[in-house]
């Protein structure tokens with residue numbers, strides 16, 4: 001099956017045909033670095049990783065650009081509230097620059113642990129102020145902007161197809177998200193350059209033709225994507241929350257400035273990771289879980305990867321401890337079975353063909369990872385397939401699934417005596433409800449290179465990232 005993707009712009013599944021030969025331009029909206037990434041954000045980056053790996057699997061070259069938002073993303077996606085970076089700075093009593101640096105590194109560490117392929121170009125908004133000003137100047141020259149109340153606005157009434165990315169109930173959907181602002185000419189107009197903050201204390205400011213200030217959030221993606229991928233490119237991604245405001249505004253200003261329609265051929269969006277009860281995980285709420293929290297509990301980051309692969313990216317993914325535990329057990333079984341395979345003997349390509357076809361059909365069917373995972377199990381369970389064929393097939397599949405199978409090593413876990421003793425002491429402390437002592441012992445065990453997790457039977461000791 002040829003690669004088929006659901007395009008939010010046309011609201012249909014479409015056969016993927018790149019704009020130019022075999023090189024695909026891919027832009028993914030990156031993190032706002034004012035806090036750790038929560039596992040919902042990581043779901044989004046994982047979906048983009050699967051997309052990129054699937055393109056590579058299909059023989060395309062991919063030029064992947066991702067931004068780091070380190071200025072201008074206000075506490076609402078529209079123009080309301082203060083800069084999220086400032087919130088982070090106040091919370092931790094640091095400068096916004098220190099916050100950006102710290103959380104960018106934390107994001108990169110999480111990405112590595114999740115085995116996400118790095119983007120070819122990672123670009124910070126604050127390092128591209130010149131490009132953003134240049135784009136606003138073009139918009140101004142073409143008559144798409146106006147200055148009001150000290151800020152520069154994009155005039156959405158000048159873009160005759162404004163809002164084409166959203167669904168038909170666009171007005172209802174986005175009305176709640178737009179700010180009542182007497183300086184605006186039209187309800188959906190948005191700021192491209194602020195000289196007059198709508199809040200105090202914005203630390204990051206630059207000179208511009210419109211005065212000392214800072215860019216609106218959306219202009220960074222338009223300016224950087226255009227700079228690195230050109231005036232038209234193939235695919236742009238993000239979470240569904242970006243459809244009504246951020247991506248809608250990116251399209252309006254990019255098409256206006258570049259004069260190219262469509263600016264991007266395929267728009268892909270992932271659904272949310274939610275908590276039981278359907279609540280969206282968000283950095284602004286106190287409900288967010290991080291990858292490090294999972295590691296503390298004895299999970300490998302790839303357990304979370306496996307967990308996400310079990311649900312299609314356009315479906316909501318409900319998080320629960322039990323479901324993650326199930327993913328952990330399943331990944332462990334895949335790894336253990338893979339390690340038992342004998343690598344000697346000959347490949348029988350004819351026998352492999354059927355499974356390769358199934359896998360390709362599933363992953364090319366709008367990135368159907370749950371079905372692709374099922375093929376992994378079909379291969380492992382097929383008694384008529386020899387070990388060498390199973391081994392080769394799994395390695396091929398893993399170029400897409402990214403479970404790092406080529407790196408796993410057979411290693412017998414030897415638990416030193418002192419670690420065992422500490423684990424027993426910790427169990428005793430837990431039985432006595434002495435949580436403080438139990439936590440201290442967990443830290444001591446960690447310092448010795450092991451992770452202790454709690455089970456119904458008592459505890460389980462694993463090596464820190466034993467399967468990587």
Ligand code: AMP
Nearest residue numbers: 031032040041044238239271272273281
């Ligand atoms: P941010 O760092 O807030 O700019 O978000 C990074 C990415 O995570 C964006 O593509 C968001 O759309 C996406 N995202 C935010 N919350 C969730 C969630 N609960 N589930 C899945 N994706 C999310």
Ligand code: ZN
Nearest residue numbers: 029030221246
């Ligand atoms: Zn963006």
